[in-house]
Amino acid sequence: MLIIYDIVSNRRRNKFAKCLNGYGFRVQKSAFEALIEKRLFLKLQKEIPQLIDPSADSVRIYRMTGYGEVDLYGVNTEIKADDIMIL
Template identity: 55%
Template sequence: MENYFFEIDEKVARDEVFVLIIYDIVDNKRRIKLAKYLQGYGFRVQKSAFEAKIPKRKYQKLLREIPNYIDDCDSVKVYKIIGSGQVTAFGKNMDIETEDVIVI
């Protein structure tokens, strides 16, 4: 079992949201394209699930861009979470590599 916590206080950190993106894409080509696109936002936590802590402007961009990667028979859900939360994971542990980002 793995636990981790996140804190997105709407009053303090007005610019960040925690998002969970889950999808069911029928076509392999579209599914691969969407997965590659989502890697620019967060971490893959399961085969069809990503999670990320991103600025609100990046969240809005994500919502605008997702329809370009799917068809009518596909399904994508983006959950925006603000506040305190806890994630409990069971099974295979996925090591999430974090990268240092320097903005100049």
């Protein structure tokens, strides 16, 4: 999966990145790749809302299985079909 984020606060951003280090590895400043089993993914889904401010921050998780799925948290929680292109 690919996890990308835009977190306004330096403190929250550092805490979020530290959490993601336990799941995968950083590929860019605000992007992590992870290959995790479902149990860990469910744990991550519970942690994310506690680490961000949903009125200011944005987190996207792109699951790269089958047709793929996207989970969105925080700002910009709506996506349109023409907004997505997976390469």
